[in-house]
Amino acid sequence: MIKNYFTIAFRNLLKHRLFTAVHVIGLTIAFAMAVVLFLAAVFxxxxxxxxxxxxxxxxxxxETNPVTGKDESATMPVPFAPTAEDELKGLANIARYGDAGGVLVRHGDKEIGMTTRFVDPSFLDMFSFPLIEGEKSSVLSDLKNIALTEYAAEKLFGTLDIVGKQVELNMQGTWEPYTVSGLLADFPSNSTFQFDAFVRFENYPGYLAGMDKWDWRNHTVYVELLDQVSAAQFQEDSKAFIGKYFKSEIDNLKRDGAQVNGDGAYKSLKLLPLSEMHFNSMSPGGSHVASFFPWMLLIISALILFIACTNFINLSLASSFTRTKEIGMRKTLGARPFQLVVQFWMEAFLICLFSFLVGAALAWAILPQFNALMAYNLQFGELITLQNSLLLLIFFFVVTLAAGAYPGFVMTRFNLMNVLRGTGIRLDSGKNLRKALSVGQFAIAIILVISTLVVVQQINFMNTKPLGYNKSGVVSIPIGNHIDPEVALQRMRTELAALPEVTSVTGTDVNMGMGLDGASMTSKMGFDYQSRHITTNWLRVDYDYLKTMEIDLLEGRDFSRSFSTDTTSVLINEQMAALLxxxxxxxxxxxxxxxDLTIIGVVNDFNFKTLHSEVEPLTMCLQPSNWPVSYIFVRLNSDALSHSMASIENVWKSVNPKYESNPSFLDENTQRMYEKEQRLSKIIVNGAVFAIFISCLGLFALALLMMNQRVKEIGVRKVLGAKVSTIVYLLSGDFVRLIGIAFILAAPLAWWIMNQWLDNFAYRIDVSVWLMIVGGIIVLFVAMLIVVTQSLRAAMVNPVKSLRTE
Known part of the structure; x- marks a missing residue:
């Protein structure tokens, strides 16, 4: 029996090649998109x-709630962890985690920069980073021990046999010997923690100076709770501890008008679960994504599959008019409704199976391009897990049942006598459902198109909005650890003076945007001023910073070499002046x-952070001894920027032969700050394109269904003198109404979704009515191309041919 079902299904699919091809194309694209997006979301x-x-x-x-709004900070003072371990209940383990960026590591003649982290020995007990060589209990037993990953070991030694060997680390200008005590497996790509080596936290720069300072914070802390202790219980138990060691800060918050938090405290200790770190801005390394992002991927894949399944149903119903005689004969010969449903489901199963296999192969083929486009490192093999395979199998059978069983159920309800006579075959049953599915298709397409327009416009707004400084023509050079920063700056000033296209050179400790070194950071300082606590962003700059960045000086003067006291002077922005x-x-x-630092000038507010946040108070200092520069900025006055960049790279190579990060333009750096938004834009754009394409297949199905129903009506109208344009208008009207209904439903939903997303930006566009109308018009235009083409084809048929069976 099953073999018979398969044989007949295969013959029917070959007989109706056009519909089979449309089925396969739509489902293959939908399955391929779903598999790729599913992979990304699961990752x-x-x-x-x-x-x-x-x-x-x-x-x-x-967590605090000052007058400026709710504030969350994960940086901790050095004495916090050891004191909490002694006094707080419910802790199974606690570990400090310090990030000092790159550290120079040397072995013999080989010297490389490694991302090195500073941790307590308990770190390895808490987190499951497998040791290939060494024991957890002894890896960090000595202050001069270091553990390396496989990648770092191969890079430095050229072998994995490294335990017991000696290396040297340069963290603060001097080389110190360390012993390799452990070899770690390379961290998986889905690990928030990513680094090459770690040493004891006691080696962290600033550790000794901050041992007893509760108001100086420079690292993060992770805890492991006892099995019987909940996060809420631990947070409640920590209130007395916070009140004891942060009393002066709490008093300042009260004095300055802060509000209490939800738990009734002015300063609360909170716990962020490990499972949420990847989706939180406090994530180590700053490589977080928005929490809605993976769910958005799944939703888009589900919407595309919904459109494909809707097309399958409509196409199956459309093709049923060519199979009414077959259905009638089967029912005459005794076929039961269940057998007819199984037959149609078998056909759907074969189409879905073939489409799924081809779609999986297509997903495998496009995955490298997807990785390059979306900055992922997904592997197709990651999909082949028991849990993922079961999910896909369940989903596959649900799709085949939905796409095959419903059309089969509808077709079995045809009146047998009407079928055999070839009269009265109208598919009124399920008509409202088909229209609802079509409206759903159009609504999804409209939402995706409107979302695409909004995201693209917001990204364009961010890239073109005046930032308060001129980012064009400025080269950013990461100095690195191989040369003294101040020496590098002075030598670059001297060397670049010979290049006529260079107009000014300066230095700073914080880059603008995100350079090729991958660093993006800010620095803050707190102090009391006139019995109020002030918090300001802190920026070390050098001479000619305002000139190089073309920042307007509103009051006072700039730093000048003519004033030897400028090392104890500061510049502030308008927000800082208002705060004072x-x-x-x-x-x-x-x-x-x-x-004591004296204010000598006020500059205009410029966006030194992303446009997600408003301009904050900023203080700029000139203190080479306390705050070394990390970047050199060079302003060019040249139309041949690529040639000038090559000249600067050659000069930098002569000044610092061991440099690791290449120079970059500031306008490129600022664009890199919005990579997440660009990824979102690419996903929505591609989702919209595929949704519209698959919807066009659905329109083809619906148009064909309607034309098949109204062939004789069209013939009669033409015999009675109806024009082709009149018939086209008549046939297209239903589709225009469906798209109109879809637009009424989709536009408010798209407006709400996009406004929720835009609320993440302090500087944003408005979702205008015209933008939504344009989105609806785009979908309507594409849809009408399909419908009008089909209507013209039906209207141009010779009426004699349409009516000869009457």
Whole structure:
């Protein structure tokens, strides 16, 4: 019996090649898109899931609610972890985690920069990073021990046999010997933590100076709770601890008008679960994604599959008119409704199976391009897990049942006598459902098109909005660890003076945007001013910074070599001046870290962060001894920027032969800050394109269904003198109404979704009515191309041919 079903199904598919081809094309594209997006979503959702103790691991952070709004900070003071381990209940383990960026590591004549982290010995007990060589209990037993990953070992030694060997580390200008005590397996790509080596936290720069300072924070802390202790219970138990060690800060918050948090405290200790770190801005390394992103991928894949299944149903119903005699004969010969449903389901199963296999092969083929486009590193083999395979199998059978069983059920309800006579065959049953599915198709397409227009316009707005400085023509050079920063800056000034296209050179400790070194950071300082606590962003700059960046000086003067006292002077922006509450801040003194700094100038507010946040108070200092520069900025006055960049690279290579990161243009750096938005744009654009394409197949099905129903009506109208244009208008009207209904449903939903997304930006566009109308018009235009073509074909048929069976 089953073999018979398969044989007949295969013959029917070959007989109706056109419909089979349309079925296969639509479902293949939908399956391929679904598989790729499913892979991407599963990858993001799987972050840090390999840690055995993942359910009991948390990142610690503080929550306050000052007058400027809710504030969350994960940076901790050095004495916090050892004191908490002694005094807080419910802790199974606690570990500090310091990030000092790249550290120079040397072995023999080979010297490389490694991303090195500073941790407590308990770090390896808490997190499941497998040791290939060495024991967890002894890897960090000595202050001068270091553990390397496989990648770092191969890069430095050329072998994995490294335990016991000696290396040297240069962290603060001097080389110190370390012993390799452990070899770690390379971290999986879905690990939030990514680094090459780690050493004891006691080696962290600033550790000794901050041992007893509760107001100086420079690292993060992770805790493992006991099995019987919940996060809520631990947070409640920590109130007394926070009140004891952060009393002065709490008093300042009360004095400055702060509000209490949800738990009734002015400063609360909170726990961020390990499972949420990948989706939080406090994530180590800053490589987080929005929490809605993987779910959005799954939703888009589900929507595309919904459109494909809807097309399958409509195409199956459309093709049924060519098979009415077959259905009638089967029912005459005794076929039961269940057997007819199984026959149609078998055909759907074969089409879906073939489409799924081809779609999987297509997904495998396009995965490298998807990785390059979306900055992923997905592997197709990651899909072949028991859980994922079961999900896909269940989903596959649900799709085949939905796409095959419903058309079969409808077709078995045809009146037998009408079928055999060839009269009265109208598919009124399920008509409203088919229209609802079509409206759903159009609505999805409209939402995706409107979303595409909004995202593209917002990204264009961010790339073109004036930032308060001129990013064009400025080269950013990461200095690195191989040369003294101040020496590098002075030598570059001297060498670049010979290039006529170079107009100015300066230095800073914080890059603008994200350079090729991958670093993107800011620095903050807190101090008291007139009995108020002030927090300001802190920026070390050098001479000619305002000139190089073309930042406007509103009051006072710039740093000048003519004033030897400028090392104890600062420039502030308008927001900082407003925060101080001084009408004329020039000459005012700020007591920061025990040093009196005089304000000599006020500059305009410029966006030194992304447009996700508003411009914050900023203080710029000129203190080479305390704050070394990390970047050199060079302004060019040249139309041949690529040639000028090559000249600068040659000069930089002569000044610092061991440089690791290449120079980059600031306008490119600022664009890299919005890579997540660009990824979102690419996904929505591609989703919209495929949704419209597959919807066009559905329109073809619906148009064909309608034409088959109204062949004789069209013939009669033409015999009675109806024009072709009249018939086309008549046949197209239903589709225009369906798209109109879809637009009414989709536009408000798209407006709400896009406004929710735009709320993440302090500077954003407005979702205008015209933008939504344009999205609807695009879908209507594409749809009408299909419908009008089919209507013209039906209207141009000779009426004699249409009516000869009457």
């Amino acid at each position: 993001d959702l799987s972050f840090d899931g390999f840690h055995v103790k993942k359910d009991k691991l948390y990142q610690v952070y503080f 509450g001084e009408e004329n801040p020039i000459g005012k003194t700020l007591d920061i870290s025990g040093e």
